[in-house]
Amino acid sequence: EKHKSVEILDAKTKDKLCFLDKVGKILPSFSLYWYPARQSIRLDPKGKSLKDEDVLQHLPVGTTATFYFRDLGAQISWVTVFLTEYAGPLLIYLMFYFRVPFIYAPKYDFTTSKHWVVHLACMCHSFHYVKRLLETLFVHRFSHGTMPLRNIFKNCTYYWGFAAWMAYYINHPLYTPPTYGEQQIRLALTVFLFCQIGNFSIHIALRNLRPPGSKTRKIPYPTKNPFTWIFLLVSCPNYTYELGSWLGFTLMTQCLPVAAFTLVGFIQMTVWAKGKHRSYLKEFRDYPTLRSPILPFIL
C-alpha cells in the first residue's frame, strides 16, 4: 500500500507545525489545545476546510501532502447555543409576567394583569420557546457541530434583550389591550397557531429528508401534510411561518417592541433564506424555478 507523508503548515505564517511520516488513511488530531472542532485543515491557505469524511488517499496531493492549519477560535456546540438562547426568553418573559419585584412599582409585585389577552400572550410566547427547545433536542439535525464561541454572547444578547423589552410592556400595569378587542385577538391567535403548526411541519419534513447520521443534501418537496405544500412556492417556509407567527403575536399584543422584533427577525431570516436559496440553485440543476427564498413571488 502506498504510504504518504504529511506536513501541516500554519496558514498565516507558513511555519511547519508538524510532519507525519508514513501515514495510512487516518490523519490524527495533533494537539490537545487545538481540539478538533477548532481545527481547520485545508489544501490551500485561503481555501475551504476539508471535511471529516475526506480520505487522504482520495485527495489531490502528491506523495508528501501539504496541509494548512487555521485556528477557528474557541468553539461551542450548536445545541448548547440554541438551548441557552431559547431558555432565556422563556424564563425572562415569565419573570415579567409574574411581576417579580424590582421591575414595576412595589404595589404591583406578584400581581397579575387584569387583561385576559396578557395571559393568552404569555401562553403563546412560552409555547413558542418550549417548542423551540424541544425541537432543538429532538427534531433538528445539525450539519455543523460547532460555531465560534463569541456567537453565544451575540445571540443571547439579541434574544434575551428583546424578550425583556417586549415582556416589560406587555405585562406592564398600564398595558393597553388591542384597539379592536376580541376580534383582533382571535384573528391574531388563529394566525399564530396556524404558523406554529406550519413551522413545526416544515421542521419535521426537513428532518425526514436526512436519515440519521448522514450528511446528504436533498431538495425538500411537499408531503402529504398540507402545511408543507408551501414548498411549491418557497425555499425556506420555516422562515415564512416564523414571520407569520410573530406577525400574529404583534397583532395580538399591539405592542411596538414586538413589531420591532418581528421586523429585525424578518430582515435576518430574509438574508438566511436568500443564502439558502442561492446554494440550492448552485447545488441542484433541477431546482424548481417557481420558488422564492422566503415570500411567495415577492422575496
Added chain:
Amino acid sequence: MASGEEDGTVEEKETNNKKRTKGAIATAWLTFYNIAMTAGWLVLAVAMVRYYLQKGTHKGLYRNIARTLKFFQTFALLEVGHCAIGIVRTSVIVTGVQVCSRIFMVWFVTNSIRQIQNEESVILFVVVWTITEITRYSFYTFNLLNHLPYFIKWARYNMFIVMYPLGVIGELLTIHASLPYVRRSGMYSLRLPNKYNVSFDYYYFLIIVMLSYIPLFPQLYFHMLRQRRRVLHGEIVVEKDE
C-alpha cells in the same frame, strides 16, 4: 466568427469608456464637494473669530453661527451616499455613525435645548469640529487634485490626538448640562399608557448616549492612531484576522 470577436472588444471598450467617464464625473463632484465644505467651515471659523473679537464674549455666539453650522453639518449626510454608491472607499456604517452622531449633537441637543446654548462646552466642541473639518476636507481636496502638501497630511494625522479628546469632552459636558432641562420639560418622550404599548424617556436615552462614549471613543481613537502609524511612518500593522 471574426466579426463576433470584433463585437466583443467593441463592447468592452464601450464599458471601459463608460467606467472612465463615471470615474471622471465622480472625481469632479467629490472635488467640488470637498472644496465647498472646506470653504463652509472656513466661513464658520471666520464668523466665530469675528464675533468674539467684536463682542468679547462667547455668549450669543452659538445663535450667531447656528444656521451656518446646521447647514454644513447636515450637508455632510451626502458622505454616507458617497460610500454607499462606492465613489469613496470607506465603510458606509463607519461614516454613517460619525455623521449621525454629529447630526444628533447639532439638532437634538444643542439646537433643541436653548438653555445650554451659551455653555462654554458648546464653544469647545464647535471650535474642535471646525478645526478638524477644515483639516479633513482640505486633505481630501488636495488628495483629489494629486497635490498634497506635507503639512496638511501632518495636520490630518496629528491634530486628532488632541482634538478628539477635546471634542468628546465638549460634547459630553454639553449633554450633561442639558439633562435637567430635558427632565423638566419631558421633551421627545412618550409615556404609558398609550395604544402602542411602548415608552421612551429622552432623559435616560441621553444618559445611555453618554455611557456609549466609553466603549466607542477608544475604538475610534486607536483606529486613527493605527492609521497614523501606517501613513506617517510606513509601518505595516498586522491586523488581527477574524
